[in-house]
Amino acid sequence: MSPPHAAHIVVDLGFGDAGKGTLTDWLVRRHGAGLVVRFNGGAQAGHNVVTDDGRHHTFSQFGAGTFVPGVRTHLARTTIVHPLAMLVEARYLAERGAPDALSRTTVSEGARIITPFHQAAGRLRELARGTGRHGTCGVGVGETVRDALAHPEDALHACDLTRPAMLVRKAAAAQERLRAELSEVRRAASAHPQATSELVLLEDPEVPSRWADAVRALRPRERVVGDDWLAPRLREGTTLFEGAQGVLLDEWRGFHPHTTWSTCTFDLALELLRDADFDGALHRLGVLRAYATRHGEGPFPTEEPALAPAVPEPHNDAAGWQGGFRVGAFDAVLARYALAACGGVDALALTHLDRLATRWPVCTAYRAPPQDADTGTLPRMHPASRAPMEEADTDTRLRMHTASHAPAEYGGMFTRDTADTSRVTALRLGPHRDLAYQEHLTRALATCHPLREELDLGGPPAERTERFVAWVESILGVKVAVTSHGPAARDKRERGLT
Structure with a gap:
């Protein structure tokens, strides 16, 4: 039985897409949770849930427990909200059997808001790059955060x-501000056929008032609540805190500049719990796939395109702005780094175990250049690591005020085998909020090559699962509490989750 009030925090330990949504849906059902709190990221999230009766939805802003009748969603002050996208998603959910999703949702008064102008600005920056695209989800999350940091009063x-009235004034000011800031970008992008509609959004003076009128359908006076709303709800039963993106994309611990403008560790959820004086049971669940994945551009040491046919991806593709879906061998080096970056977990959940084959690719170490490669002058990045994600599309100097060290001042960025110093077994955490360290770590990572191994997992699926789980627990030193063998709640198996 669950305690009178408890909180489960679900965090992805990879580059995203590990299965946070399906785990959140299962945990809600398993513990009878009444509330899902989204505590980081924004409308670029894509959390897939398939119900036992076959309904599917990719959750973006609503909590992944929404298919369960009566379960509420709260978008905390640390999220970035896209009002019109919420209305669209609510319609999709209504078609899939959750007609009251919007009425079950609250939004903290402090959550930042994406306007059409922030979305257009991010897309125009991408179009202006031509063949040198960075990769973007195209919904304006990074642009919204950048603008808020540069102009907090607006x-x-x-x-x-x-x-x-205030909404129209602020939206019009944002339109004018971004139009002026992007004069060169607008000229560079203007020849692209996709730029036309984005340029209109920045140039049409009627858009702010039309957007404000459309937002009324959200019924903001019913949705928006004060920051003190959350605390008493946390004492009513079990609450799920559903993370977005993945720890390896974290704004401070990810591989800069291939990161998101969001803290993807447990930190923001723990901050909300501290602010609420939460005194219930707490469980931190880290989620990993049985193999590594990455959506879009950025470093990916164990990428293995030949693995893709064996691990089909029905709910992730290369459509839209975000780029292709990439797969590779399970990477224990990056998993160890993610665990360290988020301060550890209480347990792991392993997903996609139904994909395991008799011979399964894994990586427990990298081969790297000599010791000075991770302390001094670093080589150019590998071409595969050439571009940041959407949230780094804009002027990342806004987040580099703490980046003051020279590379050599950090010491080694790798933990190396004492008997074979070219063998890297771990990546070292640097000073928190030091993007210079993270950028140098990214460059050092680009010099590494995975030492690929193959596990012999044996015969039938159940045997393969047990052997792989035992291997993961041994190599990472963390208990696996949940295994997932498919997209639905019925495909989950509990292994001692409190």
Whole structure:
């Protein structure tokens, strides 16, 4: 039985897409949770849930427990909200049997708001790059955060949605500000056929008022609540905190500049719990796939395109702005780094175990250049690591105020085998919020080559699962509490989850 009130925090230990949504849906059902709190990221999230009766939805802003009747969603102050996308998603959910999803949702008054102008600005920057694209989800999350950091007094927050006149004034100011800032970008992108509609959004003076009118359908006065709303709800039963993206994309611990403008560790959820004086049971669950994945551009040491046919991806593709879906061998080096970056976990969940073959590729170490390669002057990045994600599309100097060290001042960025110093077994954490360290770590990582191995997992699926789980627990030193053998709740197996 669950304690009177408890909190489960679900965090992805990879580059995203590990299965946070399906685990959240299962945990809600398993523990009878009444509330799912989205605590980081924004409308670029894509958390797939398939119900036992076959309904599928890719959750973006609503909590992945929404298919369970009565379960509420709360978008915390640390999220970035796209109002019109919420309305669209609510319609999709209604078609899939959750007609009251919006009425079960609240938004913190402090959550930042994406306007059409922030979305257009991010897309125009990408189009202006031509063949040198960075990769973007195209919904304006990074642009919204960048603009809020640069102009905090003019940033739009959810509380502004309840004040129509203020909303129009702030939206119009954002339109004018971004139009002026992007004059060169607009010229560079103007020849691209996809730029036309984005340019109109920045140039049409009627858009701010039309957007504000459309937002009224969200019924902001019913949705938007104060920061004190959450604390009493946390004491009513079990709450799920559903993370977005993955620890390896974290704004401070990810491989800069291939990162998101969001903290993807447990930190923001723990901050919300501290602010609420939460005194219930707490469980931190880290999620990993049985193999590595990455959506879009950025470093991916164990990438193995030949593995793709064996691990089909029905709910992730290369459509839209975000780029291709990449797969590779299970990477214990990056898993160890993610565990260290988020301060450890109470247990692991392993997903996609139904994909395991008799011979399964894994990586427990890298081969790297001599010791000075991770302390001093670093070589150019590998071509596969050439471009940041959407949230780094803009001026990342806004987040580099703590980046002051020279590479050699950090010491080694790798933990190396004492008997074979070219063998890297771990990546070392640097000073927190030091993007210079993270950028040098990214460059050092690009010099590494995975030492690929193959596990002999044996015969039938159940045997393969047990051997792989035992191997993961041994190599990472963490208990696997949940295994997932398919997309639905019925495909989950519990192994001692408290």
